[in-house]
Amino acid sequence: MRNKCLQKLFPDPNDHKTVKKEFADFALMMNDFQNADSIEDRDDFEPKQWWGTHGGSTKFLKSLALKLLGQPSSSSCCERNWSSYSFIHSSERNKLTPERAEDLVFAHNNLRLLSRQSETYHVGPSRMWDVGGDGVESFTGVGMLEGANLTLDEPELEAEIMDALT
Template sequence: MRNKCFRKFYPDQEDFKTIKKEFADFALFMNAFENPDSIEDRVDFEPKQWWVTHGVSTRLLKKLALKVLGQPASSSCCERNWSTYGFIHSVARNKLTPARAADLVFTHNNHRLLSRNSQAYLTGPSRMWDIEGDGVESFGGVGMLEGANLSLDEPDLEEEIIDSLT
Protein backbone atom coordinates (compact mmCIF):
# COMPACT_ATOMS: atom_id res chain seq x y z
CA MET A 1 0.00 0.00 0.00
CA ARG A 2 2.90 2.34 0.69
CA ASN A 3 4.19 1.91 -2.86
CA LYS A 4 0.70 2.50 -4.22
CA CYS A 5 0.61 5.79 -2.28
CA PHE A 6 4.08 6.73 -3.50
CA ARG A 7 3.11 6.00 -7.10
CA LYS A 8 0.02 8.18 -6.74
CA PHE A 9 2.03 11.13 -5.45
CA TYR A 10 4.97 10.55 -7.80
CA PRO A 11 3.81 9.09 -11.15
CA ASP A 12 7.17 9.86 -12.79
CA GLN A 13 9.29 6.66 -12.75
CA GLU A 14 12.48 8.44 -11.62
CA ASP A 15 10.70 10.21 -8.75
CA PHE A 16 9.05 6.92 -7.78
CA LYS A 17 12.45 5.17 -7.55
CA THR A 18 13.89 8.10 -5.60
CA ILE A 19 11.08 8.15 -3.03
CA LYS A 20 11.38 4.38 -2.49
CA LYS A 21 15.13 4.70 -1.88
CA GLU A 22 14.64 7.66 0.47
CA PHE A 23 12.01 5.75 2.44
CA ALA A 24 14.26 2.68 2.68
CA ASP A 25 17.06 4.88 4.03
CA PHE A 26 14.68 6.40 6.59
CA ALA A 27 13.25 3.03 7.70
CA LEU A 28 16.66 1.34 7.97
CA PHE A 29 18.53 4.28 9.58
CA MET A 30 20.89 4.50 6.60
CA ASN A 31 22.79 7.27 4.80
CA ALA A 32 21.35 10.66 5.86
CA PHE A 33 19.43 9.05 8.74
CA GLU A 34 22.22 7.03 10.35
CA ASN A 35 23.80 9.72 12.50
CA PRO A 36 23.09 9.37 16.24
CA ASP A 37 21.46 12.81 16.52
CA SER A 38 18.92 11.92 13.86
CA ILE A 39 18.05 8.64 15.57
CA GLU A 40 17.88 10.16 19.06
CA ASP A 41 15.81 13.12 17.92
CA ARG A 42 13.08 10.82 16.55
CA VAL A 43 11.97 10.31 20.15
CA ASP A 44 12.42 13.89 21.38
CA PHE A 45 11.18 16.03 18.48
CA GLU A 46 7.71 16.58 17.13
CA PRO A 47 7.47 14.87 13.71
CA LYS A 48 7.37 18.11 11.71
CA GLN A 49 10.33 19.51 13.66
CA TRP A 50 12.29 16.33 13.02
CA TRP A 51 11.64 16.40 9.26
CA VAL A 52 12.60 20.06 8.99
CA THR A 53 15.81 19.40 10.93
CA HIS A 54 16.91 16.00 9.61
CA GLY A 55 15.12 15.54 6.29
CA VAL A 56 17.29 18.02 4.41
CA SER A 57 18.94 15.51 2.07
CA THR A 58 15.70 13.76 1.08
CA ARG A 59 13.86 16.16 -1.17
CA LEU A 60 10.84 13.98 -2.06
CA LEU A 61 10.34 12.12 1.22
CA LYS A 62 10.64 15.31 3.26
CA LYS A 63 8.12 17.06 1.03
CA LEU A 64 5.68 14.14 1.34
CA ALA A 65 6.18 13.84 5.10
CA LEU A 66 5.51 17.54 5.68
CA LYS A 67 2.44 17.33 3.44
CA VAL A 68 1.05 14.38 5.41
CA LEU A 69 1.97 15.83 8.81
CA GLY A 70 0.41 19.17 7.85
CA GLN A 71 -3.04 17.62 7.48
CA PRO A 72 -5.33 18.75 10.27
CA ALA A 73 -6.69 15.86 12.30
CA SER A 74 -10.39 16.49 12.56
CA SER A 75 -13.61 14.54 12.54
CA SER A 76 -15.58 17.46 11.13
CA CYS A 77 -15.91 15.81 7.70
CA CYS A 78 -17.35 12.69 9.31
CA GLU A 79 -19.68 14.75 11.46
CA ARG A 80 -20.87 16.69 8.43
CA ASN A 81 -21.46 13.43 6.57
CA TRP A 82 -23.45 11.94 9.46
CA SER A 83 -25.48 15.12 9.72
CA THR A 84 -26.34 14.91 6.03
CA TYR A 85 -27.23 11.24 6.45
CA GLY A 86 -29.49 12.11 9.39
CA PHE A 87 -31.16 14.81 7.30
CA ILE A 88 -31.78 12.41 4.41
CA HIS A 89 -32.65 9.26 6.38
CA SER A 90 -35.07 10.62 8.95
CA VAL A 91 -38.13 9.20 10.70
CA ALA A 92 -40.27 10.51 7.85
CA ARG A 93 -38.09 8.71 5.31
CA ASN A 94 -37.22 5.51 7.13
CA LYS A 95 -38.06 3.27 4.16
CA LEU A 96 -34.94 4.33 2.29
CA THR A 97 -32.51 1.46 1.91
CA PRO A 98 -29.05 2.07 3.33
CA ALA A 99 -27.58 1.93 -0.18
CA ARG A 100 -30.06 4.53 -1.48
CA ALA A 101 -29.41 6.82 1.51
CA ALA A 102 -25.64 6.47 1.00
CA ASP A 103 -26.07 7.39 -2.68
CA LEU A 104 -28.08 10.49 -1.73
CA VAL A 105 -25.44 11.56 0.82
CA PHE A 106 -22.70 11.02 -1.78
CA THR A 107 -24.63 13.05 -4.35
CA HIS A 108 -25.36 15.85 -1.88
CA ASN A 109 -21.72 16.18 -0.82
CA ASN A 110 -20.45 16.15 -4.39
CA HIS A 111 -23.04 18.74 -5.38
CA ARG A 112 -21.85 20.90 -2.50
CA LEU A 113 -18.22 20.63 -3.58
CA LEU A 114 -18.94 21.22 -7.26
CA SER A 115 -21.17 24.21 -6.55
CA ARG A 116 -18.25 25.98 -4.88
CA ASN A 117 -16.54 26.25 -8.28
CA SER A 118 -19.35 28.26 -9.83
CA GLN A 119 -19.58 32.04 -9.96
CA ALA A 120 -23.17 31.82 -8.68
CA TYR A 121 -21.87 30.32 -5.44
CA LEU A 122 -20.03 33.55 -4.71
CA THR A 123 -22.46 36.11 -6.11
CA GLY A 124 -25.88 34.61 -6.87
CA PRO A 125 -29.07 34.70 -4.80
CA SER A 126 -28.01 31.49 -3.05
CA ARG A 127 -24.60 32.94 -2.21
CA MET A 128 -22.50 30.57 -0.06
CA TRP A 129 -25.57 28.40 0.53
CA ASP A 130 -23.72 25.66 2.40
CA ILE A 131 -21.47 27.78 4.58
CA GLU A 132 -23.34 26.87 7.76
CA GLY A 133 -23.06 23.13 7.13
CA ASP A 134 -25.85 20.61 7.31
CA GLY A 135 -27.22 21.28 10.78
CA VAL A 136 -30.71 21.99 9.51
CA GLU A 137 -33.47 20.85 11.83
CA SER A 138 -36.37 22.08 9.71
CA PHE A 139 -36.92 23.36 6.21
CA GLY A 140 -37.26 26.95 7.40
CA GLY A 141 -34.32 29.18 6.54
CA VAL A 142 -32.27 26.72 4.52
CA GLY A 143 -31.62 29.20 1.73
CA MET A 144 -31.21 27.63 -1.66
CA LEU A 145 -33.10 24.49 -0.71
CA GLU A 146 -36.33 26.47 -0.43
CA GLY A 147 -36.46 27.08 -4.16
CA ALA A 148 -34.47 24.08 -5.37
CA ASN A 149 -35.97 21.43 -7.58
CA LEU A 150 -35.68 18.49 -5.21
CA SER A 151 -36.64 14.97 -6.11
CA LEU A 152 -36.41 12.25 -3.49
CA ASP A 153 -38.24 9.59 -5.49
CA GLU A 154 -40.91 9.87 -2.82
CA PRO A 155 -43.77 11.91 -4.35
CA ASP A 156 -45.91 11.99 -1.19
CA LEU A 157 -43.13 13.32 1.00
CA GLU A 158 -41.98 15.71 -1.71
CA GLU A 159 -45.51 17.13 -2.01
CA GLU A 160 -45.72 17.51 1.78
CA ILE A 161 -42.39 19.37 1.87
CA ILE A 162 -43.37 21.70 -0.97
CA ASP A 163 -46.76 22.40 0.67
CA SER A 164 -45.05 23.28 3.95
CA LEU A 165 -42.80 25.75 2.13
CA THR A 166 -45.62 27.65 0.46
Template structure:
Protein backbone atom coordinates (compact mmCIF):
# COMPACT_ATOMS: atom_id res chain seq x y z
CA UNK A 1 0.00 0.00 0.00
CA UNK A 2 2.75 2.47 0.93
CA UNK A 3 4.64 1.62 -2.25
CA UNK A 4 1.47 2.40 -4.17
CA UNK A 5 1.27 5.76 -2.40
CA UNK A 6 4.75 6.61 -3.67
CA UNK A 7 3.85 5.58 -7.22
CA UNK A 8 0.74 7.81 -7.13
CA UNK A 9 2.24 10.67 -5.11
CA UNK A 10 1.88 13.34 -7.81
CA UNK A 11 -1.73 12.36 -8.55
CA UNK A 12 -2.67 12.38 -4.86
CA UNK A 13 -1.14 15.81 -4.34
CA UNK A 14 -2.99 17.19 -7.35
CA UNK A 15 -6.28 15.91 -5.90
CA UNK A 16 -6.01 17.83 -2.61
CA UNK A 17 -4.95 21.09 -4.27
CA UNK A 18 -7.67 21.01 -6.93
CA UNK A 19 -10.83 23.14 -6.72
CA UNK A 20 -13.02 20.04 -6.47
CA UNK A 21 -11.41 19.14 -3.14
CA UNK A 22 -13.28 22.04 -1.55
CA UNK A 23 -16.61 20.37 -2.33
CA UNK A 24 -15.48 17.18 -0.61
CA UNK A 25 -14.35 19.08 2.47
CA UNK A 26 -17.93 20.01 3.22
CA UNK A 27 -18.80 16.33 3.90
CA UNK A 28 -16.17 15.76 6.61
CA UNK A 29 -13.86 18.70 7.13
CA UNK A 30 -11.78 17.07 9.85
CA UNK A 31 -10.88 14.02 7.75
CA UNK A 32 -10.34 16.14 4.65
CA UNK A 33 -7.98 18.46 6.55
CA UNK A 34 -6.05 15.47 7.94
CA UNK A 35 -5.62 13.89 4.48
CA UNK A 36 -4.59 17.19 2.90
CA UNK A 37 -2.03 17.95 5.62
CA UNK A 38 -0.42 14.51 5.28
CA UNK A 39 -0.27 14.54 1.49
CA UNK A 40 1.33 18.01 1.46
CA UNK A 41 3.78 17.18 4.26
CA UNK A 42 7.28 16.51 2.87
CA UNK A 43 8.39 14.87 6.14
CA UNK A 44 5.47 12.42 5.95
CA UNK A 45 6.45 11.38 2.42
CA UNK A 46 10.04 10.98 3.57
CA UNK A 47 8.89 8.63 6.33
CA UNK A 48 6.80 6.62 3.86
CA UNK A 49 9.81 6.28 1.57
CA UNK A 50 11.94 5.20 4.54
CA UNK A 51 9.46 2.50 5.61
CA UNK A 52 9.20 1.18 2.06
CA UNK A 53 12.99 1.23 1.80
CA UNK A 54 13.82 -0.98 4.78
CA UNK A 55 10.85 -3.32 4.26
CA UNK A 56 11.58 -3.93 0.56
CA UNK A 57 14.45 -6.42 1.25
CA UNK A 58 12.16 -8.34 3.63
CA UNK A 59 9.35 -8.44 1.06
CA UNK A 60 11.72 -9.49 -1.73
CA UNK A 61 13.16 -12.30 0.39
CA UNK A 62 9.69 -13.63 1.26
CA UNK A 63 8.62 -13.52 -2.39
CA UNK A 64 11.79 -15.26 -3.51
CA UNK A 65 11.21 -18.04 -0.99
CA UNK A 66 7.55 -18.41 -2.02
CA UNK A 67 8.10 -19.46 -5.62
CA UNK A 68 7.81 -23.03 -6.85
CA UNK A 69 11.34 -23.14 -8.24
CA UNK A 70 14.22 -24.91 -6.42
CA UNK A 71 15.62 -22.39 -3.95
CA UNK A 72 16.13 -24.24 -0.65
CA UNK A 73 19.90 -23.93 -1.08
CA UNK A 74 19.61 -20.14 -1.50
CA UNK A 75 17.58 -19.36 1.63
CA UNK A 76 20.49 -19.05 4.07
CA UNK A 77 22.38 -16.59 1.87
CA UNK A 78 19.21 -14.64 1.03
CA UNK A 79 18.48 -14.31 4.75
CA UNK A 80 21.94 -12.95 5.57
CA UNK A 81 21.81 -10.56 2.61
CA UNK A 82 18.37 -9.34 3.66
CA UNK A 83 19.56 -8.58 7.21
CA UNK A 84 22.58 -6.69 5.86
CA UNK A 85 20.42 -4.61 3.49
CA UNK A 86 17.92 -3.69 6.22
CA UNK A 87 20.78 -2.75 8.54
CA UNK A 88 22.47 -0.63 5.87
CA UNK A 89 19.26 1.33 5.12
CA UNK A 90 18.43 1.98 8.79
CA UNK A 91 21.99 2.93 9.70
CA UNK A 92 22.21 5.24 6.70
CA UNK A 93 18.98 6.99 7.75
CA UNK A 94 20.22 7.41 11.33
CA UNK A 95 23.70 8.51 10.24
CA UNK A 96 25.44 5.64 12.03
CA UNK A 97 28.50 3.61 11.15
CA UNK A 98 28.27 -0.14 10.62
CA UNK A 99 29.88 -0.76 14.03
CA UNK A 100 27.49 1.54 15.92
CA UNK A 101 24.30 0.49 17.70
CA UNK A 102 20.75 1.31 16.63
CA UNK A 103 17.85 0.60 19.00
CA UNK A 104 15.41 0.60 16.09
CA UNK A 105 17.46 -1.90 14.09
CA UNK A 106 17.89 -4.09 17.18
CA UNK A 107 14.09 -4.21 17.53
CA UNK A 108 13.62 -5.12 13.86
CA UNK A 109 16.43 -7.68 14.07
CA UNK A 110 14.87 -9.36 17.13
CA UNK A 111 11.56 -9.75 15.28
CA UNK A 112 13.29 -11.17 12.21
CA UNK A 113 15.41 -13.56 14.28
CA UNK A 114 12.31 -14.89 16.03
CA UNK A 115 10.73 -15.56 12.64
CA UNK A 116 13.90 -17.32 11.48
CA UNK A 117 13.99 -19.56 14.55
CA UNK A 118 10.38 -20.60 13.90
CA UNK A 119 10.79 -21.37 10.21
CA UNK A 120 14.40 -22.51 9.74
CA UNK A 121 15.37 -26.17 9.69
CA UNK A 122 18.69 -28.06 9.49
CA UNK A 123 17.87 -28.73 5.83
CA UNK A 124 18.52 -25.05 5.05
CA UNK A 125 22.07 -25.43 6.36
CA UNK A 126 22.68 -28.74 4.58
CA UNK A 127 21.36 -27.45 1.27
CA UNK A 128 23.48 -24.31 1.68
CA UNK A 129 26.53 -26.49 2.31
CA UNK A 130 25.93 -28.50 -0.88
CA UNK A 131 25.90 -25.45 -3.17
CA UNK A 132 29.42 -25.46 -4.71
CA UNK A 133 29.25 -21.76 -5.53
CA UNK A 134 29.68 -20.81 -1.87
CA UNK A 135 33.14 -22.41 -1.81
CA UNK A 136 34.66 -20.65 -4.83
CA UNK A 137 36.98 -17.73 -4.25
CA UNK A 138 34.96 -15.47 -6.52
CA UNK A 139 31.87 -15.81 -4.33
CA UNK A 140 33.85 -15.44 -1.10
CA UNK A 141 35.39 -12.18 -2.33
CA UNK A 142 31.97 -10.64 -3.06
CA UNK A 143 31.36 -9.86 0.63
CA UNK A 144 34.16 -8.83 3.05
CA UNK A 145 34.66 -11.42 5.76
CA UNK A 146 32.62 -14.14 4.06
CA UNK A 147 33.83 -17.67 4.78
CA UNK A 148 32.84 -21.00 3.19
CA UNK A 149 29.91 -22.89 4.76
CA UNK A 150 32.01 -25.63 6.38
CA UNK A 151 33.74 -22.99 8.55
CA UNK A 152 30.48 -21.70 10.06
CA UNK A 153 29.80 -23.31 13.44
CA UNK A 154 25.98 -23.19 13.18
CA UNK A 155 25.92 -24.54 9.62
CA UNK A 156 28.34 -27.37 10.49
CA UNK A 157 26.30 -28.43 13.52
CA UNK A 158 22.99 -28.43 11.62
CA UNK A 159 24.58 -30.22 8.67
CA UNK A 160 25.92 -33.00 10.88
CA UNK A 161 22.47 -33.31 12.47
CA UNK A 162 21.00 -33.94 9.02
CA UNK A 163 23.72 -36.47 8.18
CA UNK A 164 22.86 -38.48 11.30
CA UNK A 165 19.17 -38.55 10.35
CA UNK A 166 19.80 -39.47 6.71
CA UNK A 167 22.47 -42.08 7.49
CA UNK A 168 21.68 -43.89 10.78
CA UNK A 169 24.18 -46.68 10.06
CA UNK A 170 27.66 -45.82 11.39
CA UNK A 171 29.58 -46.94 8.29
CA UNK A 172 27.31 -44.97 5.95
CA UNK A 173 27.57 -41.90 8.16
CA UNK A 174 31.36 -42.10 8.19
CA UNK A 175 31.44 -42.51 4.41
CA UNK A 176 29.21 -39.48 3.72
CA UNK A 177 31.30 -37.34 6.09
CA UNK A 178 34.47 -38.30 4.23
CA UNK A 179 32.87 -37.45 0.89
CA UNK A 180 31.73 -34.09 2.22
CA UNK A 181 35.19 -33.37 3.63
CA UNK A 182 36.76 -33.92 0.21
CA UNK A 183 34.08 -31.77 -1.42
CA UNK A 184 34.35 -28.85 1.01
CA UNK A 185 38.17 -28.86 1.07
CA UNK A 186 38.61 -29.36 -2.70
CA UNK A 187 40.47 -32.61 -2.15
CA UNK A 188 40.50 -35.93 -3.97
CA UNK A 189 38.19 -35.98 -6.99
CA UNK A 190 37.13 -32.39 -6.22
CA UNK A 191 40.67 -31.05 -6.56
CA UNK A 192 40.14 -30.94 -10.33
CA UNK A 193 40.88 -27.35 -11.48
CA UNK A 194 37.89 -27.48 -13.84
CA UNK A 195 35.58 -28.43 -10.96
CA UNK A 196 36.87 -25.52 -8.87
CA UNK A 197 36.55 -23.06 -11.75
CA UNK A 198 33.09 -24.23 -12.84
CA UNK A 199 31.66 -23.98 -9.32
CA UNK A 200 31.34 -20.22 -9.85
CA UNK A 201 29.58 -20.51 -13.21
CA UNK A 202 27.55 -23.75 -13.26
CA UNK A 203 24.08 -24.26 -11.86
CA UNK A 204 24.52 -26.38 -8.69
CA UNK A 205 22.68 -29.37 -10.18
CA UNK A 206 24.74 -29.13 -13.38
CA UNK A 207 27.94 -29.03 -11.34
CA UNK A 208 27.03 -32.12 -9.33
CA UNK A 209 25.94 -33.91 -12.49
CA UNK A 210 29.34 -33.16 -14.03
CA UNK A 211 31.73 -33.76 -11.12
CA UNK A 212 29.87 -35.85 -8.53
CA UNK A 213 30.13 -39.32 -10.10
CA UNK A 214 32.87 -40.51 -7.70
CA UNK A 215 30.78 -39.61 -4.63
CA UNK A 216 27.37 -41.13 -5.48
CA UNK A 217 25.88 -40.88 -1.97
CA UNK A 218 26.70 -37.18 -1.61
CA UNK A 219 25.61 -36.53 -5.19
CA UNK A 220 22.24 -38.21 -4.61
CA UNK A 221 21.71 -36.12 -1.47
CA UNK A 222 22.66 -32.95 -3.35
CA UNK A 223 20.19 -33.74 -6.13
CA UNK A 224 17.39 -34.15 -3.59
CA UNK A 225 18.04 -30.87 -1.78
CA UNK A 226 19.18 -28.63 -4.61
CA UNK A 227 16.00 -29.43 -6.53
CA UNK A 228 13.75 -28.68 -3.55
CA UNK A 229 11.49 -25.57 -3.28
CA UNK A 230 11.62 -23.71 0.02
CA UNK A 231 7.86 -23.28 0.33
CA UNK A 232 4.75 -25.39 -0.04
CA UNK A 233 2.91 -22.56 -1.80
CA UNK A 234 3.07 -24.28 -5.19
CA UNK A 235 1.31 -27.31 -3.66
CA UNK A 236 -1.20 -25.10 -1.90
CA UNK A 237 -2.12 -23.52 -5.22
CA UNK A 238 -2.94 -26.98 -6.58
CA UNK A 239 -5.00 -27.75 -3.49
CA UNK A 240 -6.81 -24.45 -3.98
CA UNK A 241 -7.64 -25.45 -7.54
CA UNK A 242 -8.96 -28.79 -6.26
CA UNK A 243 -11.08 -26.99 -3.67
CA UNK A 244 -12.44 -24.68 -6.36
CA UNK A 245 -13.59 -27.66 -8.43
CA UNK A 246 -14.73 -30.02 -5.71
CA UNK A 247 -16.42 -29.22 -2.39
CA UNK A 248 -19.22 -30.75 -0.37
CA UNK A 249 -21.37 -27.68 -0.89
CA UNK A 250 -20.84 -27.52 -4.65
CA UNK A 251 -21.14 -31.14 -5.79
CA UNK A 252 -20.48 -34.76 -4.97
CA UNK A 253 -17.83 -35.68 -7.52
CA UNK A 254 -15.85 -38.80 -6.90
CA UNK A 255 -12.17 -38.22 -6.01
CA UNK A 256 -11.09 -39.69 -9.36
CA UNK A 257 -13.32 -37.33 -11.35
CA UNK A 258 -12.20 -34.31 -9.28
CA UNK A 259 -8.53 -35.19 -9.86
CA UNK A 260 -9.18 -35.47 -13.61
CA UNK A 261 -10.82 -32.03 -13.63
CA UNK A 262 -7.89 -30.50 -11.73
CA UNK A 263 -5.49 -32.09 -14.20
CA UNK A 264 -7.44 -30.73 -17.15
CA UNK A 265 -7.79 -27.28 -15.56
CA UNK A 266 -4.04 -26.91 -14.96
CA UNK A 267 -3.11 -28.15 -18.43
CA UNK A 268 -5.61 -25.82 -20.09
CA UNK A 269 -3.95 -22.96 -18.24
CA UNK A 270 -0.56 -24.02 -19.59
CA UNK A 271 -1.91 -24.46 -23.12
CA UNK A 272 -3.49 -21.02 -23.02
CA UNK A 273 -0.02 -19.48 -22.88
CA UNK A 274 0.69 -20.66 -26.42
CA UNK A 275 -2.33 -18.91 -27.93
CA UNK A 276 -2.40 -15.41 -29.43
CA UNK A 277 -5.18 -14.36 -27.07
CA UNK A 278 -2.79 -14.83 -24.13
CA UNK A 279 -0.75 -11.83 -25.30
CA UNK A 280 -3.64 -9.59 -26.35
CA UNK A 281 -7.10 -8.58 -25.22
CA UNK A 282 -8.64 -8.01 -21.80
CA UNK A 283 -7.32 -11.34 -20.45
CA UNK A 284 -3.74 -10.60 -21.44
CA UNK A 285 -1.29 -12.57 -19.26
CA UNK A 286 -4.15 -13.46 -16.93
CA UNK A 287 -2.07 -15.79 -14.79
CA UNK A 288 1.07 -13.62 -14.69
CA UNK A 289 2.97 -13.78 -11.41
CA UNK A 290 1.11 -16.88 -10.19
CA UNK A 291 4.31 -18.62 -9.19
CA UNK A 292 7.01 -16.14 -10.04
CA UNK A 293 9.19 -13.79 -7.99
CA UNK A 294 7.94 -10.22 -8.32
CA UNK A 295 9.49 -7.26 -6.50
CA UNK A 296 7.85 -3.91 -5.79
CA UNK A 297 9.05 -2.74 -9.20
CA UNK A 298 6.99 -5.42 -10.96
CA UNK A 299 3.61 -4.09 -9.85
CA UNK A 300 2.91 -2.42 -13.18
CA UNK A 301 3.08 -5.78 -14.99
CA UNK A 302 -0.14 -6.88 -13.31
CA UNK A 303 -2.06 -3.88 -14.59
CA UNK A 304 -2.12 -5.38 -18.08
CA UNK A 305 -3.74 -8.56 -16.79
CA UNK A 306 -6.89 -6.81 -15.46
CA UNK A 307 -7.24 -9.46 -12.81
Protein backbone atom coordinates (compact mmCIF):
# COMPACT_ATOMS: atom_id res chain seq x y z
CA MET A 1 0.00 0.00 0.00
CA ARG A 2 2.91 2.33 0.70
CA ASN A 3 4.11 1.90 -2.88
CA LYS A 4 0.62 2.68 -4.24
CA CYS A 5 0.53 5.81 -2.11
CA LEU A 6 3.99 6.91 -3.26
CA GLN A 7 2.99 6.22 -6.87
CA LYS A 8 -0.01 8.57 -6.51
CA LEU A 9 2.04 11.26 -4.78
CA PHE A 10 4.95 11.01 -7.22
CA PRO A 11 3.53 10.02 -10.64
CA ASP A 12 6.73 10.91 -12.51
CA PRO A 13 8.72 7.62 -12.83
CA ASN A 14 12.06 9.25 -11.96
CA ASP A 15 10.65 10.99 -8.86
CA HIS A 16 8.89 7.77 -7.83
CA LYS A 17 12.12 5.78 -8.09
CA THR A 18 14.02 8.44 -6.12
CA VAL A 19 11.51 8.53 -3.27
CA LYS A 20 11.44 4.71 -3.09
CA LYS A 21 15.25 4.68 -2.76
CA GLU A 22 15.07 7.41 -0.09
CA PHE A 23 12.49 5.41 1.84
CA ALA A 24 14.58 2.25 1.60
CA ASP A 25 17.60 4.14 2.96
CA PHE A 26 15.50 5.48 5.84
CA ALA A 27 13.92 2.10 6.70
CA LEU A 28 17.23 0.22 6.52
CA MET A 29 19.23 3.00 8.22
CA MET A 30 21.60 3.28 5.28
CA ASN A 31 23.53 6.09 3.56
CA ASP A 32 22.39 9.44 4.99
CA PHE A 33 20.48 7.75 7.82
CA GLN A 34 23.24 5.44 9.07
CA ASN A 35 25.22 7.76 11.31
CA ALA A 36 24.94 7.05 15.05
CA ASP A 37 23.53 10.49 15.81
CA SER A 38 20.62 9.99 13.40
CA ILE A 39 19.81 6.52 14.74
CA GLU A 40 20.08 7.56 18.40
CA ASP A 41 17.90 10.65 17.89
CA ARG A 42 15.04 8.52 16.49
CA ASP A 43 14.18 7.58 20.08
CA ASP A 44 14.73 11.01 21.63
CA PHE A 45 13.26 13.48 19.11
CA GLU A 46 9.70 14.12 18.10
CA PRO A 47 9.25 12.88 14.50
CA LYS A 48 8.95 16.37 13.02
CA GLN A 49 12.08 17.50 14.90
CA TRP A 50 13.98 14.43 13.72
CA TRP A 51 13.10 15.03 10.06
CA GLY A 52 14.00 18.68 10.39
CA THR A 53 17.39 17.75 11.81
CA HIS A 54 18.36 14.57 9.92
CA GLY A 55 16.35 14.50 6.70
CA GLY A 56 18.23 17.33 4.98
CA SER A 57 19.78 15.48 2.04
CA THR A 58 16.66 13.64 0.87
CA LYS A 59 15.05 15.21 -2.15
CA PHE A 60 11.43 14.13 -1.61
CA LEU A 61 11.09 12.13 1.60
CA LYS A 62 11.82 14.99 4.01
CA SER A 63 9.23 17.30 2.43
CA LEU A 64 6.67 14.48 2.41
CA ALA A 65 7.36 13.62 6.05
CA LEU A 66 7.11 17.25 7.17
CA LYS A 67 3.83 17.68 5.27
CA LEU A 68 2.34 14.58 6.87
CA LEU A 69 3.65 15.32 10.36
CA GLY A 70 2.59 18.97 10.16
CA GLN A 71 -1.09 18.17 9.67
CA PRO A 72 -3.18 18.97 12.71
CA SER A 73 -5.18 16.07 14.06
CA SER A 74 -8.67 16.64 15.25
CA SER A 75 -11.82 14.71 15.99
CA SER A 76 -14.03 17.60 14.89
CA CYS A 77 -15.20 15.78 11.74
CA CYS A 78 -16.31 12.80 13.82
CA GLU A 79 -17.96 15.08 16.35
CA ARG A 80 -19.80 16.85 13.52
CA ASN A 81 -21.08 13.51 12.19
CA TRP A 82 -22.21 12.42 15.65
CA SER A 83 -24.00 15.72 16.08
CA SER A 84 -25.81 15.23 12.77
CA TYR A 85 -26.63 11.68 13.78
CA SER A 86 -28.14 12.89 17.06
CA PHE A 87 -30.43 15.25 15.11
CA ILE A 88 -31.56 12.42 12.86
CA HIS A 89 -31.79 9.46 15.23
CA SER A 90 -33.63 10.62 18.32
CA SER A 91 -36.00 8.93 20.76
CA GLU A 92 -38.89 9.99 18.51
CA ARG A 93 -37.24 8.36 15.51
CA ASN A 94 -35.86 5.26 17.17
CA LYS A 95 -37.26 2.90 14.51
CA LEU A 96 -34.77 4.07 11.89
CA THR A 97 -32.45 1.32 10.78
CA PRO A 98 -28.75 2.09 11.19
CA GLU A 99 -28.31 1.99 7.40
CA ARG A 100 -31.13 4.52 6.87
CA ALA A 101 -29.76 6.83 9.59
CA GLU A 102 -26.28 6.59 8.02
CA ASP A 103 -27.73 7.52 4.61
CA LEU A 104 -29.53 10.51 6.12
CA VAL A 105 -26.35 11.73 7.87
CA PHE A 106 -24.46 11.35 4.58
CA ALA A 107 -27.13 13.36 2.73
CA HIS A 108 -27.21 16.04 5.45
CA ASN A 109 -23.44 16.54 5.42
CA ASN A 110 -23.27 16.67 1.63
CA LEU A 111 -26.11 19.20 1.49
CA ARG A 112 -24.20 21.30 4.01
CA LEU A 113 -21.11 21.18 1.81
CA LEU A 114 -23.08 21.93 -1.36
CA SER A 115 -24.76 24.90 0.29
CA ARG A 116 -21.36 26.63 0.44
CA GLN A 117 -21.45 26.96 -3.35
CA SER A 118 -24.68 28.97 -3.38
CA GLU A 119 -24.88 32.76 -3.60
CA THR A 120 -27.01 32.97 -0.46
CA TYR A 121 -24.56 31.06 1.74
CA HIS A 122 -23.17 34.20 3.42
CA VAL A 123 -26.41 36.16 3.73
CA GLY A 124 -29.85 35.62 5.20
CA PRO A 125 -30.96 32.84 7.53
CA SER A 126 -28.60 30.29 5.95
CA ARG A 127 -25.56 32.02 7.45
CA MET A 128 -26.16 30.08 10.69
CA TRP A 129 -26.04 26.79 8.78
CA ASP A 130 -22.30 26.34 8.99
CA VAL A 131 -20.66 28.88 11.31
CA GLY A 132 -16.93 28.25 11.28
CA GLY A 133 -17.19 25.66 8.47
CA ASP A 134 -14.67 22.86 8.49
CA GLY A 135 -11.74 25.18 9.02
CA VAL A 136 -10.18 26.35 12.22
CA GLU A 137 -11.38 29.91 11.81
CA SER A 138 -11.92 31.97 14.92
CA PHE A 139 -15.31 33.31 15.87
CA THR A 140 -13.98 36.86 15.95
CA GLY A 141 -16.66 39.24 14.79
CA VAL A 142 -19.43 36.68 15.04
CA GLY A 143 -22.28 37.69 17.28
CA MET A 144 -23.21 35.54 20.24
CA LEU A 145 -26.38 34.20 18.63
CA GLU A 146 -24.65 33.45 15.35
CA GLY A 147 -22.14 31.25 17.19
CA ALA A 148 -24.78 29.60 19.40
CA ASN A 149 -25.25 25.87 19.09
CA LEU A 150 -28.97 25.74 18.39
CA THR A 151 -30.76 22.44 18.21
CA LEU A 152 -34.09 21.29 16.90
CA ASP A 153 -35.06 20.58 20.52
CA GLU A 154 -35.78 24.33 20.90
CA PRO A 155 -37.90 25.09 17.82
CA GLU A 156 -39.68 28.11 19.35
CA LEU A 157 -36.43 29.79 20.36
CA GLU A 158 -34.82 28.96 17.03
CA ALA A 159 -37.78 30.40 15.10
CA GLU A 160 -37.72 33.55 17.25
CA ILE A 161 -33.99 34.05 16.64
CA MET A 162 -34.33 33.39 12.92
CA ASP A 163 -37.16 35.96 12.69
CA ALA A 164 -35.05 38.52 14.55
CA LEU A 165 -32.09 37.97 12.20
CA THR A 166 -34.07 38.35 8.97
